Amino acid sequence: MTARSGRTMCGRAGEPAVRKGPWTLEEDLILVSYISQHGEGSWDSLARAAGLNRNGKSCRLRWLNYLRPGVRRGSITAAEDAAIRELHAALGNKWSKIATHLPGRTDNEIKNYWRTRIQKRPVAAANNTQQQQQSHRAPASTTTMAMAAGESASSSSASPASHDDSSAVGDLFWCAKPKPERQAFCYAVAVSDDGASAASQSQKTMMTAAAAVGVDSGSASSPMARQDIISSAAAGDDGYSKQTIYGYPYYLELTSASDGVRMVDAESFWNVVDNFGGTTLLVPDTTL
DNA sequence: AACAACTCCAACCGCTATTCG
């Protein structure tokens, strides 16, 4: 294992070791499930009560920066970039203050963005933020994603998804939803075309959503490549394809056996989201 | 193909501020 994972467990003698390091899908689900039922607060006791072998601080960070509804993933837009510069000039390294002006963005994300994009390459970032975002790590890293909570699982009173369809034109969207009898969650994922990073991010969302269906938990394995998901999809007799990602089964609604993942246009994509009355956890990136 | 260099960002740490008994 790695240096980081080498210190993933700690604790005093006689006490159960507290996990550190990257969160697993199982842990995410436990945390989301617990908070959706009991709410936030008192993180240390929450961690214990939820049965998570994590300290409260870690739970809080995970929730606030990643799992909390409304957290926005995807690239920083040009407008956000400008806002960050302006706010940083006025406020300095007050990341949490800056974050309050950028809905859905976390202080951690803004801090990372500042350090890696602006501070390091001020001119390039200022001149063409989006170009940079798409030119280095992966082509077209801009991601548009949404995960909608279905009726039975939604303790949140599901406000309709807010989104900007104009950002999505021309991109590939793929949608999936659980079988009706398993409608604990439904979800929809959209990715920009051929983006490796985008796909990986989307898969993460899919996996979380898929696992939230709550069937046959299993052990984690390597994430499937987007291509693998597409190529392995095949409809069953009932028109649904059972897939397994990270050991969790989920179902794709297929319009036909040859469809693989169902590709739809932006309007249809958002129809899927809206028609399920869920809460959009991750909203479209408008930089496309 | 293999390796090095680079970038991104999740998660950690230490510290301060706030709350509560």
Next chain:
DNA sequence: CCGAATAGCGGTTGGAGTTGT
């Protein structure tokens, strides 16, 4: 008022992924 517990903030680290050689 005081001390402990909890929450929040900003800085840093290091693994993973991508690109360059």
